[in-house]
Each structure stands twice: as C-alpha cells, then as structure tokens.
Amino acid sequence: MPLLQQFSPPGNAELPDPEGWSARVADELEQFASLPRFFNPLNTEGSPAEHVVKWPAFPAELRQPGVSDQERWELSDSREHQDEYCEWVVERSGDEIVSVTFTTETPEYFDHLLGVEPDRLAALYEELVGERPNPDQLRGSDGGLDATNDFNRATNGTIAHLSETSNTLGAAVRLVAEATVPRARDGKAVVEKKALVRCGGLGNALRNSDPQIAEAVNGLVRGGAAVSVGDPAGLYIDEFLSGGLRTPDGADAAEFWTPAQRGDSGHTMRAVFAVPSGHDYAVSQITSNGRPIRSGGQLADRVRVRVAALSLPSEAEASAEPCVNEGA
Amino acid sequence: MNAVEQVDQSCMVFGGLEGLQADAVNRFVVGEDPAPRALTTEEASQELGDPFATLTLLRGVFPRTPADALAKVAEAAGPGDPLSAQRSFLLGEGSQLADPVSPAARNMRFLVATGSGPEGPDIIVSTDDPDGSFVELMAWDRVRGGFNYYRTVGPEAAWVFAGNSRHALSDPTQGKGPFESHTSGAFLMKELEIPWLHWHSFEAQTPPTVFADGDPRQTHPWFVNKEGAETCETEVALPSLDRWARARFDRIVAEGGELADPERIVAQIVGTPTVNLISSRTESRDPEPDGVVLPPSFFLSSFALVGGQIGLAAPPEFRVPTAVYQATIGQFGYFVSDGEEINQPGDAKFAFVVPERAREDDFALREAIRIGLITPRLAASLLMVDFPNPIFSDRRESLLAHVPESAAIADGTSSFSQDLADTILAAAEAAGAGSPEQEFAERWSVGEAFVEPFNQLIAGYAGAVVARLQTQEGFDDYTRLAASRRERARPMPILSENPAVMPKTNIPEADRHMEQDGTVVENG
Numbered sequence: 001m002p003l004l005q006q007f008s009p010p011g012n013a014e015l016p017d018p019e020g021w022s023a024r025v026a027d028e029l030e031q032f033a034s035l036p037r038f039f040n041p042l043n044t045e046g047s048p049a050e051h052v053v054k055w056p057a058f059p060a061e062l063r064q065p066g067v068s069d070q071e072r073w074e075l076s077d078s079r080e081h082q083d084e085y086c087e088w089v090v091e092r093s094g095d096e097i098v099s100v101t102f103t104t105e106t107p108e109y110f111d112h113l114l115g116v117e118p119d120r121l122a123a124l125y126e127e128l129v130g131e132r133p134n135p136d137q138l139r140g141s142d143g144g145l146d147a148t149n150d151f152n153r154a155t156n157g158t159i160a161h162l163s164e165t166s167n168t169l170g171a172a173v174r175l176v177a178e179a180t181v182p183r184a185r186d187g188k189a190v191v192e193k194k195a196l197v198r199c200g201g202l203g204n205a206l207r208n209s210d211p212q213i214a215e216a217v218n219g220l221v222r223g224g225a226a227v228s229v230g231d232p233a234g235l236y237i238d239e240f241l242s243g244g245l246r247t248p249d250g251a252d253a254a255e256f257w258t259p260a261q262r263g264d265s266g267h268t269m270r271a272v273f274a275v276p277s278g279h280d281y282a283v284s285q286i287t288s289n290g291r292p293i294r295s296g297g298q299l300a301d302r303v304r305v306r307v308a309a310l311s312l313p314s315e316a317e318a319s320a321e322p323c324v325n326e327g328a
Numbered sequence: 329m330n331a332v333e334q335v336d337q338s339c340m341v342f343g344g345l346e347g348l349q350a351d352a353v354n355r356f357v358v359g360e361d362p363a364p365r366a367l368t369t370e371e372a373s374q375e376l377g378d379p380f381a382t383l384t385l386l387r388g389v390f391p392r393t394p395a396d397a398l399a400k401v402a403e404a405a406g407p408g409d410p411l412s413a414q415r416s417f418l419l420g421e422g423s424q425l426a427d428p429v430s431p432a433a434r435n436m437r438f439l440v441a442t443g444s445g446p447e448g449p450d451i452i453v454s455t456d457d458p459d460g461s462f463v464e465l466m467a468w469d470r471v472r473g474g475f476n477y478y479r480t481v482g483p484e485a486a487w488v489f490a491g492n493s494r495h496a497l498s499d500p501t502q503g504k505g506p507f508e509s510h511t512s513g514a515f516l517m518k519e520l521e522i523p524w525l526h527w528h529s530f531e532a533q534t535p536p537t538v539f540a541d542g543d544p545r546q547t548h549p550w551f552v553n554k555e556g557a558e559t560c561e562t563e564v565a566l567p568s569l570d571r572w573a574r575a576r577f578d579r580i581v582a583e584g585g586e587l588a589d590p591e592r593i594v595a596q597i598v599g600t601p602t603v604n605l606i607s608s609r610t611e612s613r614d615p616e617p618d619g620v621v622l623p624p625s626f627f628l629s630s631f632a633l634v635g636g637q638i639g640l641a642a643p644p645e646f647r648v649p650t651a652v653y654q655a656t657i658g659q660f661g662y663f664v665s666d667g668e669e670i671n672q673p674g675d676a677k678f679a680f681v682v683p684e685r686a687r688e689d690d691f692a693l694r695e696a697i698r699i700g701l702i703t704p705r706l707a708a709s710l711l712m713v714d715f716p717n718p719i720f721s722d723r724r725e726s727l728l729a730h731v732p733e734s735a736a737i738a739d740g741t742s743s744f745s746q747d748l749a750d751t752i753l754a755a756a757e758a759a760g761a762g763s764p765e766q767e768f769a770e771r772w773s774v775g776e777a778f779v780e781p782f783n784q785l786i787a788g789y790a791g792a793v794v795a796r797l798q799t800q801e802g803f804d805d806y807t808r809l810a811a812s813r814r815e816r817a818r819p820m821p822i823l824s825e826n827p828a829v830m831p832k833t834n835i836p837e838a839d840r841h842m843e844q845d846g847t848v849v850e851n852g
Contacts, residue, residue, distance in 0.1 A: 056530070
C-alpha cells in the first residue's frame, strides 16, 4: 500500500475538490520523478521517518552581522523582503501598532479555490482582509491567482497569503527535490550548506530556509535515504518566542500570540500578535529586550517556521553531479 | 565583609577547593570569603532567593549531575511550570573546524535554559556532560534580583555559591571568581550575533560526530533536541542581558539615586571591560564570489550609535572583494590552533572573526540613559571620541580620569552628564591640541543637534574605509588591525580559556589603531 492515498490540504484546512488538490501536489512532485532519491508518497511504500527543519521567519539576507537592528527591522516590514516562507503585515492606528499578522499559507491553495469555487475564495479573502473582491480582481494575466493582487498586498495591515515570488509550495517542493542530488566539485563532495545551495542552484544561500532545507535533505541522501515532502505539504509556523517581551502591566506577552488562525492546531499557517481587550495599551508599548516594538520585524525575529521532509532507506544510484553553476 | 588576601582570585581557584560539604551550600565569593564555608540552612535561605536554591538546595536536595539538577527542579516545580521545560544549545571552539580533530579537542559544551518567562529563563546551566559531575549554573534571584552563580566542585559535585551579579560591580569582589569573565554580572554569550561562530545554529549545524562513536551524549535529549544559537540569542541571551541591566539600574533609583562609583558605568561607555566576538557570514573556505561583507562593529560602535537612543544613521556596507580577502589568508598565514591538538591552516569557519564592543556594555548604556543618569548627547559625544576605534581606544578611555566621584539622580534627571562634560571641557585647554579632551570638546560643542554632524563625520570616515577595502593594501591594513585587536583581546578571561576561539596569523604583534581617514597606524 502506498504511503499516502491522497495529499491533504495545507494545514488540513477545509477545501473543495480535495482530489484536485492532491493531483495538483502530485503534479508538482512528478516534475522531479527522474531524480532517483526523490519519491512520491502516492506511489511509494515503506515506513518513512519524518524530519522537521526549522528556521527564523526574519529574512536572513537582511541580517548581516553588525547591521543595526532598527535598520533591518524597518526594512523587513516590506513584503518584498519577506522571503523565508513567512510574510507579515503590521496594522497601525496612528503611530501605534495594533497587531502583527503572520502567514505561511502558500498561494497555491488560493489558486485552487479560484479555479474550483471562486465565490468561496472571495469569501475567504473577505474574512482575511476585510474586503470582498470580485474573483476576477484576483486574477493575473494567465487567469490564475495573482499572489501580489491589491487585496493581498494592501498596506492597511491585512494579508491573505504569501506573495513573494519564492514563497510558494512549488518552490519548496523544487528545493527539496533538487536537494536530493549529491554535488561534487573537483572530486570533493559539496556539503557546506551555503556552498551546496550555490552549487546546486538551490535558492538563495543567504536565506535561513533554503540552506537549511538543502543541507538536511542532501545529508539524508548522502546517508542512504530517498526523500520527499511531508503531508500535509506546506510551510507552518512552528513557534513564537516570547522571552524578553515586557508589557506595561506585567501581563505575559506570550498570551498575546494567537496561533492556528488558519490550519489545525499542529499546522499553524496564520497567527496574530495583538493586545487583547482588557489591557489598555498597544503592541508598540510593549518592549522587546528593552526596545519598544516599532516594527513587525522585531516579532518576526521570534517566529519559527518549519517544513517536514520524509525519508526512506534507498539503494537507488545517486552519483554526485557537478555544480550547475561552474562559478559557484 | 573585608577584602581577603588570596593568591588566586580567578575562576581557577574553584578547581582546587578542599573541605567542601557535599550536603550543604558552600559559600565562596572570591574576594569576600577567605575560604569556602558551609552555609547554615538559615543563612542560605537569607541569601539565596532563586528557584534552583528554593526548589532543591534549601530543601536539602543536592543534585550530583547537570541533568539531575534540572530534573530535580522540574520535579519540584511540577508539570506545566516553565521550570519543567528545557531548551538546550550546543557550542564548542572545535565544532566547526574544516579537518577532523578528536572529540576532546572540540571542547563541546551544552547550555540549557529553563523557566522561560517574559524576562527570560530563570535557570541557565553550562556543562560539557549532562551526566558528569561538573556544572556551572546561574539562576535569577527572585528576591534580591541579579543572577546567583553556582558551580560544583570535585567528584562529589559539592555545590558552591560563588556570588550574585551585584558582586561583579564593586570591591572587593569585582573582577574575581566568576566575575573575571562576567565583568558586569551579566549572562555571557560571546558570539552573540549571526553567524554565531562556534555554536550550532541555522548557519552551521553540529553533527553527532563531534562526539566519539558510542558517546552517550550523541543520543542525550539535550543533543537530540538542541536548538540553534538564533533561539539562544532571542530567548536566552538578550532577555537575560536586558533583565540584569534593568534590575541593576532600577536598583540605583530605588535606593535613592545616589551613585558612589559612576566611573564603573562610564567605563562601560568609553572603555573595553569585555568584548563579544563577531565575524562575517561568509564561510571562509567557500566565500561568495561577490565579496565578503565585514561587520560594521569592526569599524565603529554600530550597535550603540546607530538608531535607538542616540539615533545616528547606519554606515554603508563594508564589503571587500573575495579575491582580496582570499589573498590575505595565505599572505598572513592564517591558522586556527588550540596550542595542542588543533593546528589547521586557514581562517575560522566564518571569515574575519574580530572582537567587538560588548553588548552587555550597550545594555548598560541604554539603561543609564533610561534612568536619566547619562544623556544621549553625552553618550554620543563620548563614543564619538576616537570613534574609528570602537574597542581598545586608550584615547577614549583616558577620559575616565575626569569622571566625578559621585552622581545623583532625582525624578529621572541628573546633572551628571553636564558635570562630566564640564570637567572634561575644563581640562581641554591644558590638555593641548589633539588631546582626547579637546576632541570631546569638539564633539560636545555641536550641542543637542548632534545627529547630523556626527552622521557626516561617520560618512566621511566610512567612505574612506569603503574605498580602501577595494584595494589589497587597504584590506591588508585592516587585517593587521584585526590581528592587533584579536591579540589584545585574547588574554581577556572571556577568551583566554581556548586559543582556538579566534584565528591567528603571522602578523607581528603590535598595537595598532585606525585613523579617521581610514588608514591604520602602529601605536607609537
């Protein structure tokens, strides 16, 4: 019996046409069927081990050593910088921060809805961003979902789903699949994570996410495994670190974090940090290690994102390939 | 209690202690206690208000291993209490070497934190072996504030109370025992910034092979469940630094605002009581082709000056061409050595490791401003004296001679900043042209609107540095300056335990400093 009969919706969320969704994920995987150490759980048997890879949501590319925190935090609140499979928006009232909303939900789910039940997508958008679009307003030139549509990229502190070009389920699947290829340069295995990313063309070496995923997957393959993505396939918010968050009234700021706004309790895809009623202050009056919260990036430092990979013992030939970029 | 005469007042003194009682809390605060003495239950209860003491030692429970210590705390605290959850981290100076070395040479240690709350963890343990007899433990004193420092001694793992954070701040205990390295009583994570050299992190994973085959640490939960240094920084280090700095300065206000030793605080602004380590994010053996971005804190006190209370603009990126960086590796004979087994050619895993201004000093400065002791203008004017040398500036440190003997704060304000400035200004004329006093006078003279003039000063300097970084000669100079700072920092207690903590070179030892035009000069 295969490992899976069908791919689950992201976060085990409700979804019309689950068969269509599963087929869509399977199509993503099938692109890489020729890779000997990458398998499709729909046509593979065995007892896989699950491996979780975690990383901070804050974009590592903005975290150069010694760069001032304030500078990097401010920069990071622009969606185009948020490329760690997690994006966030800051809702403000005047100069005060009211809430910060994080999402790891990839656009593919929403594109699927647009294809099968556009009105349901419109309703979901209304729920998430407070305004109901005409489904056609969400379409790009190819008729599919434009992840950067105005409703998802509004600047009023609302967000529907991920929008940055590399923040897609397809990109994550591609990364896992292509990381199953061992790499060598000058006869020597490439194992350092950043070098591996550059050598294998596996995303951006300065991100948190790509090198970690690549190293973990490549290490499993070099250890004799074949690898695939975990089910439900997706990126999830793993944890919020609240140490050093000081509130004006001494309340525990950990309580201000509300996970699983989308996704089941084990697969948070959307979470909000906001001061609940009963406390007479704003998020921006809370301090993080002594500094007032002035941007969402300060909280993104505290958010952990994860992806799961599956591994099975494999004897398939997996000879090392040269770098795809000779200059790497 | 009077100061006592002891030949060895360093951390090393604990290793030779004898006559300790295994079933009591032994007090040995170096500089204060002439010898270890077992505290009575009443004495211990009066002195120790941290959860480690209250949940174990004061109940007559004396764990014999690090793992047992945290297990006993968890058991006493009960399920669901933050003290029942642990976060473990891993580091070792030999953990990221390119070539294999013996597990012993890697010097692996676990850092485990428990009791996390809004102010950070209540208990932090450091040890090489979860099931061994040696443990260093710090625990927040919920009654008196500050961390209580403990360690075990000998095969029986006798518990010694070695002092509280406040012992770091005054004679006869400052600089002694654990406060040799914890110079202001704060938690230490010397590689505090990305890429956290020596630490397991998302930048550098630590495989089980850092331990010998069959070593039980390979399968210990602290190893299996270890988290990255990025989490240690966020959840343990920064909250702990903030917690002690805030408590320390709140106490000054709570005790009436009279400060008998303001020099102790100013030294954390103008001096270099301790350092952190920082490096580029570039892996030295496989650098990015588009250059190596050097840490700005090598060039100026970027954390203290940029943004925040002082509010200066960020400097430009300090990027050196990859080929220029790589040429220095061979030319200057980079190698990493512990003086024993480790002796590997090349730079550390991450390129350009250098000491930088300590974050605990930045926290102290921030708190001094918060309570009104120091004004942003004074802080900026002091830090901008000899600003191209953010650490080891003898010029800037010489201003300590002018610090008034006392200070007072009332209602969130103090005349201390003006008093200190006036004293330096009064000395400036006699000090002569080019003196640190005159340089301070120039800085101070720009007044409250210091941001723009100081930004311009830094912009001119940074522009010169950026231009010189494009040349081999320029970067060679900065490599020599980095070597000079490394060797000056190496004897510091925080770095002296393991020579492999920073790379070495064949550059002749000499004190060097940076000029404002971006050139490097050997000190005369």
